[in-house]
Amino acid sequence: MKMKLITIIGFLFFAWTIFGQQEAQFTQYYSNPYLFNPASGGLKKIIDIDLGYRRQWIGLSGAPQSFYATAHTEISFDKRNTVLNEHNSEDESIYATPTNSVGKNKHVVGGKVFADQIGPFQKINVMASYAYHLRFTQKTMLSFGVNAGYSNFGINPNKVILLDNDDYKYENFLSRNSNQSIFDLGAGMTFYGKEFQFGISSSQLLNNNLKLGEVETSAHFSSHFFLYGMYNFNLEDTKLSVEPHFMTQFASGAPASVNIGARLHYDKRYWVNVSYRLQDAIAFGVGLNFAKNLHLGYSYDVAIGKVQRPNNYVHEISLGLMFGSKSSKEKDLQDDEMM
Template sequence: MRKLCLLVISLLSIASWQVQAQQRPQLSQYMLNNFLMNPALSGIEDYADIRVSNRRQWVGIDGAPTTYYVTAHAPINKGAASNKFHKALAHHGVGAVVHTDKTGPLRRTGISGTYAYHLPLTNTINASAGVAAGLIRNSINTSELQFYRDTPDPLAGGGNINKNMFDLSLGLWVYSKNFSVGIAGAQLLQDPASFQSVEIEEAALDLQRHYFVTGSYRFAALYKVDLIPSVMVKMANPSPTMVDFNLRALYDERFWVGASYRHKDALVGMVGFYVSPVLDIGYSYDASISNLNRVNSGTHEVVIGFKLLNDRRIICPQWVW
């Protein structure tokens, strides 16, 4: 099984090399909260997992993206195996995601509910399938737009222009104590998001279908030190595929440091601490390696996690580390 997991990660690592902006927010610490992209993780842990994050991208550039999110998910009827020779019981998971992403005059806000079903395949390997459904609201504040031509523009009517769309995501996740592999699709309905103006014309922004393929492996490298390489491939036609490579070191299941390489985009440094059975904190800094590095001073991201209903007083997550 170990060789199979490493092979999967290797295949994912060479999937693609080009980078270009996509509609979904760019996040650096997603590996600690894959629930954001894959609803199959709903209720994966033994407690209610709540996470709050703020990301300030490309500091120094006016109108650069700023992202906030809150996620929460918990298991339902989750039972442990009676002993190590028996499979754990199947269980359900539910959750919710609220996020907002502002770039210049454009604001995108989403809210969705999630459900997942977790099925033990063997004594050590589990699989889950999940769905998320909700709404995405795109808004443009036209008072922040500047036009450099005399021809009337469909967005020049003034005020705020809003459009609500239905959002649907699906995901699969296979996981154990030391590996995980997942695939998910978001914005699958590809509902057209038209910013309707009081003027004659209409400006439209269609949703892109997004696909995420992830893989990670955890192995003991030294005494009390685990290494966790991981990779994520992001596809959103017609944008080129994006790929992230990550490596983190976890010490004593309390403190972790890591680094990521986002091809042709950024180098990322990360650090985090599992403070208690209730609280954990993560911070990351992105240094641009594209031409944008001349005009910005980097990207900051903070994630604060809370473990509620944590009766077993787990400090380091068992399944999403």
């Protein structure tokens, strides 16, 4: 019975691998590429903290949901290097979204926490990262990053529905530890300038096997690969800018996820987004900076693929905090002229 239960669990995990990426997929990847690339932390001269929540198939019990928290900053002994580059021109109490910081080599540290839940399955991932940013040309940078940490995959017994509530064999299985903790690694590289970034990264590099109840299964945590880019084009003589973006996510044994889209920014404070996930969904999003150093984003996906879902909408919300000292526009212009 125990082996049968393990086989079923392994099969379900395998199905999760085949029909969906094991790693969480977020529509607002363009706002926080550090989610999947340790080399993308610390691009701006700020301490950046972000929270996010994604919920699919609203109204269905056990529907997939994901949560994350990330934080990263440059290690600096010069206080002038930790700044919010400029303020909104019309409201000095609101910070504008700063551009990427280029021109100087830098060290960046960070960390992130993920929590995913699909039915009775849950996965918690805690990672710490380090990245080195190297000046590539006068106006571009190349960064290399690694992250390491632990993941815990297991079954939430409160989410399991049994035909027989007195199933002693299932209780025996739980007593033998229905969770697995593993050490894992990730790595990435980012090429960027003030208004653009392109990156490649990978997670779950160790390809750990799934082991539950002290029994090895045929399933494993596959390596995931990410390729992405974005470029913010300022529209001359306006407060508008357009930022096309793309991201491809793929893993062995699972269909690739291809995303393309564009954001329209206004005054470095507001944005709207439209994107398309190949053969899967169209996504819409809005965001704004508010309360001095906070920024908020909301998006929803409308399913258009062949896979039928109980609810065609996916909701995602993000909240970020920017910390840093104030700098004047005059100083920023002087820094640009010195580069």
